[in-house]
Amino acid sequence: MSQMTISSRIGRITPARPGGSVRARAVDAAPVSTSNGFRLLCVLLVALTFTAVLLLNTVRAEGSYVLSSLEVEATALHDEKVTLADELESKGSSESLARAATKLKMVPSTSTATLRLSDGSITGVASKVDGSRTLTVDLPSTGTALAKDD
Structure with missing residues (x-):
């Protein structure tokens, strides 16, 4: 440690008084000045960070919910497409058309x-x-x- 640090921690020795008593006085090394603006800025930055993280997580969760519902809808639509394709194929077959023509008395x-x-x-x-x-x-x-x- 340097001499300045040690002397500031121990305190400065004042010259002897006329009566022979020496009084030591402790001096604080850190200046006592409050910086409320800096503290307020730090608290504001932390609060904004937490708010941004909360909003991002909320948007992400909403997107996940929407994606999930769209996947369910896509699956239902695919199933309906397959069902309709099978129905169309069966109604378009020659046997089905012949039966329908016979019902209409066609030859x-x-x-x-x-x-x-x-x-x-x-x-x-x-x-x-x-x-x-x-x-x-x-x-x-x-x-x-x-x-x-x-």
Whole structure:
């Protein structure tokens, strides 16, 4: 330790008084000045830090809650998509379509007419199943179908 530190801790010795008594007086090394502004600044910084951490944790928890609910909703929607895809596939199968046609008293066609979209040409002649009535398609210029009875 330096001489200054030791002397400030022990105190300074005052010169002897006329009567022979020597009095030692203790002197405090740290100045006694209160800095309330600095203390207030430190307390304010600590309070702001704790508030920021609390807000960040709250936002994070809210985000986690929202993410969890969205994952549940996504799972439910995926299950519904799979169910609807299976239902569509089963209703679109040839057996299902044949059953639905039979319920509507439909019978398979024996002849068909087709329309080629690229050039508008018509091929074939569509007719009723019993053969009593033939449906002939007119040229594409009029766009109307004509029913002809034989």
